[in-house]
Amino acid sequence: MFEDLAGKFDAIFKKLRGRGKLTAENVSEAVRDVKRALLEADVNYKVVKKFAAVVQEKAMGSAVIDSITPGQQFVKLVHDELTAIMGGAARAYKFHTNRVNVVVLAGLQGSGKTTACAKLALHFRKQGHRPLMAACDTYRPAAVDQLETLGRALNIPVYADRKAKPLAIAAAAVDEARRGGQSLVIVDTAGRLHVDAGMMAELKGICAAVKPDETFFVADAMTGQDAVNVAAEFHREVGFTGAILTKMDGDARGGAALSILDVTGVAVQFIGVGEKPDGLELFHPERMASRILGMGDIVSLVERAQEASDLESSKKLEKKIRRNLFTLQDFLDQLRQIKKMGSLSDLLAMIPGMGNQVKDAQIDGTMMVKIEAIICSMTPRERDKPLIIDGSRKKRIALGSGTTVQDINKLLKQFDNMKTMMKRMTKIAGKRGAGAAMRNLTLKD
Ligand SMILES: Nc1nc2c(ncn2[C@@H]2O[C@H](COP(=O)(O)OP(=O)(O)OP(=O)(O)O)[C@@H](O)[C@H]2O)c(=O)[nH]1
Ligand SMILES: [Mg+2]
Secondary structure (H helix, E strand, O other), X not given: OOHHHHHHHHHHHHHHHHOOOOOHHHHHHHHHHHHXXXXXXXXXXXXXXXXXXXXXXHHHOHHHHOOOOHHHHHHHHHHHHHHHHOOOOOOOOOOOOOOOEEEEEEOOOOOOHHHHHHHHHHHHHHXXXXXXXXXXXXXXXXXXXXXXXXXXXXXXOEEOOOOOOHHHHHHHHHHHHHHHOOOEEEEEEOOOOOOOHHHHHHHHHHHHHHXXXXXXXXXXXXXXXXXXXXXXXXXXXXXXXXXXXXXXXXXXXXHHHHHHHHHHOOOEEEEXXXXXXXXXXXXXXXXXXXXXXXXXXXXXXXXXXXXXXXXXXXXXXXXXXXXXXXXXXHHHHHHHHHHHOOOHHHHHHOOOOOHHHHHHHXXXXXXXXXXXXXXXXXXXXXXXXXXXXXXXXXHHHHHHHOOOXXXXXXXXXXXXXXXHHHHHHHHHHHHHHHHHHHHHHHHHO
């Protein structure tokens, strides 16, 4: 996420730290560099101008210049200001418990509304809500199918009516939710190529009919400032309570995330980080600022790990590690859990200090794929007792997994080393740290 911008900030801070002492001149130079980096990331120029002015003024204050660690203070200052322009603290959603809540999604064609509809439904279901999705995009027959497919996959009900108009569908969906005891209706609407009067009228009509608790503008983060300009137009016409920036897992430069609040007055609430329904994160401005500045985002990393693993199986795993019964099958299970958490380079980027090194490290996941293929070609007995894997078994496994005998030797050797290390680490870390120690190992190898 925002690798390019992160790299530029890294270079600016390095240069500043190299100066030893901060003076008016080198602060000005750094602020100029920050300004350029933000403009190149497609941040709105008015936002950049304001941002630079605030940073310049505060940096010249005695709290920064006269401190013992002026370089670090400058970084902190930029971090705080980045957090502020993205909206400060994340919002906690509190929906009504005594009636049906309604969320309406709107945005341009292909921005990710339908996907976001399913993502939000899943997100709020995890928090105890009973969502219903309303298929109000009646312009493309496939749109209703798309939502129904998502609903089936997630086991979330969809209200659709292929003969009715969007306004009537939205209203009927809310009635249906009331009858069916659903607590939240998420309305998927049609996207248009650009903002047009007909679309606005329809949206206004839907909002007047269902009186949404939240209206989210869904924008493709990859389109940068264009997304922000469209958001501003939408907001003037319909009024939003928040924005969802999608495709943040792509190579979005940061322009949309950093400008949208200042330009439209509406803060980003969620970000889309993948095509699948679990690819949604609550937007935390402070964590995002940390990520942009290469300070890592350990809180999000821990949250992802918790979501991907269940307590029961991690307890079982710790027991196995302690008794030195850890097998290749367990190793495979762990690898798959890590994969569930996202791409390896994304995860590494969240570790403080790693952010800017990851992009050079060329972590492409092919190693994980190879290991998975090798272990999958082994019999259960081989996974349990790797010692029985002799020359002819190795040949069979190599053939089955499309790898070489050397690859298998390498994996077995690594696994052996890992077990030895684990034994040592469990002794040091004691009972509770064993699982964490093991996760560290798999990430490094
Ligand atoms: N990588 C990535 N892809 C996404 C994300 N959100 C949506 N997509 C993809 O973007 C494409 C469009 O998504 P949709 O949800 O169909 O967009 P839409 O706004 O409903 O489109 P229309 O209904 O045609 O206006 C699909 O291929 C999605 O898989 C995301 O966060 N990350
Ligand atoms: Mg759609």
